[in-house]
């Protein structure tokens with residue numbers, strides 16, 4: 001699914017109006033019906049006062065139409081128009097007329113420096129003040145009004161985007177802090193960054209029937225990973241496939257006290273369908289690994305506690321490096337030449353990344369299309385600090401392009417930056433996965449998929465999605481506090497199965 005900019009969304013609206021064709025006021029009616037249906041599902045009780053705050057643009061027009069529809073559905077309403085402009089957009093004016101003709105909804109107007117309106121903490125606020133047409137930060141009196149609404153204790157539902165939030169850049173002014181947001185058609189980039197979580201709350205997107213041919217053609221470099229995309233990547237096995245078909249991976253993992261990381265990664269790689277797995281680990285891990293993972297072969301380092309050498313790579317289709325290896329001098333001296341000698345895409349995680357961040361001259365030596373999986377701290381160590389998530393996203397994109405690698409920045413919406421400049425944001429996963437070892441499991445999955453000759457791009461998108469999906473399935477059975485990273489491996493099979501269902 002594509003992510004469009006505010007300008008592209010305006011273009012999509014205009015194209016739909018012209019080519020469906022549909023009068024603009026009717027498209028607004030359609031969008032407002034979608035919002036109203038969603039709102040009634042979210043807030044089915046009718047004894048709470050619903051206070052609709054409208055601006056004077058088209059977002060305000062939506063708010064007026066929604067008020068009319070909720071009135072017809074017997075909700076108790078109050079309505080305030082924030083008078084930014086005496087005229088307002090054409091569709092705003094038309095919806096104001098339609099509402100006035102009902103006669104039984106009191107329409108209040110708020111002008112700059114009026115006393116702030118009374119607002120019960122038990123109310124529900126519908127925020128239709130600004131939409132995607134915001135063109136400057138909100139300040140002054142209107143910022144105080146936003147603060148008043150945010151602090152009222154009322155539940156807040158935003159139409160399209162929380163007012164004051166910019167869809168495509170860092171937000172500097174005041175913004176509404178919604179509990180829930182329904183956005184039209186496609187997700188907005190700002191929703192995917194943690195710094196905007198308190199603005200956007202729980203968000204969801206629903207189609208308002210914008211022109212499919214426009215959406216198909218419009219060019220973007222941001223995508224939201226959905227089931228359809230992933231089901232298209234996933235390959236079924238054929239009758240005469242054999243273990244040679246599915247590749248042999250080397251996993252370089254573990255050190256004294258961190259053999260668990262190697263186990264988690266190895267199990268996840270095996271559960272991702274590779275043909276053969278060899279784990280290279282220090283001597284202290286030998287018996288632990290042979291007993292706990294009989295499916296894997298073990299290549300033993302000469303050092304007892306740390307990795308200090310690496311096997312020849314000739315017989316492997318890919319290498320996963322990093323879980324639990326530590327950053328000792330000996331390990332560094334083994335890992336850096338290993339990176340240099342690899343000729344196929346590898347997966348680099350955890351201390352593998354930390355070692356790389358201290359040796360930036362090795363960035364250029366990474367095999368093309370290698371997958372790096374930093375969490376935000378590791379990303380900062382690798383590529384430096386940034387002011388906000390938009391800047392960080394740009395840096396991630398630039399680095400992926402410069403070095404010809406795939407950077408998987410992990411988080412609630414893990415972002416996969418490809419060398420071609422495109423970014424894919426994940427839609428699966430939950431806070432139950434914020435537990436030690438979840439990243440090791442991801443490394444295993446990615447290594448397992450690469451070994452099977454999935455392209456590095458497909459492996460990253462499919463692997464990240466499946467990892468989160470396994471987490472979502474696990475949390476339904478276990479609740480997020482009780483979820484541990486090993487559970488993700490247990491649910492990988494179910495996650496794969498659900499993709500099978502989509503392919504048949």
Ligand SMILES: NC(=O)C1=CN([C@@H]2O[C@H](COP(=O)(O)OP(=O)(O)OC[C@H]3O[C@@H](n4cnc5c(N)ncnc54)[C@H](OP(=O)(O)O)[C@@H]3O)[C@@H](O)[C@H]2O)[C@@H](O)CC1
Nearest residue numbers: 013028031057058059130131132133134135136137138160
């Ligand atoms: N197009 C369609 O058919 C459909 C559109 N839809 C809906 O329309 C929404 C977009 O509507 P929109 O473009 O009218 O923008 P919106 O945010 O309501 O108003 C912005 C106006 O406010 C002003 N302004 C901006 N910043 C300001 C500030 N800080 N402080 C004060 N004023 C400020 C600025 O005016 P200016 O002052 O610059 O003249 C600007 O023009 C979209 O989110 C969706 O909900 C749906 O119904 C589907 C069909």
Ligand SMILES: Nc1ncnc2c1ncn2[C@@H]1O[C@H](COP(=O)(O)OP(=O)(O)O)[C@@H](O)[C@H]1O
Nearest residue numbers: 375410411412429430431434436437438439440
């Ligand atoms: N709140 C969250 N929502 C979705 N996924 C999450 C969340 N928190 C963590 N994760 C996922 O869990 C994994 C954690 O990885 P990482 O931080 O490397 O953990 P570790 O180093 O303990 O293995 C990442 O894939 C991340 O996307």
Ligand SMILES: [K+]
Nearest residue numbers: 127130161163
């Ligand atoms: K809004």
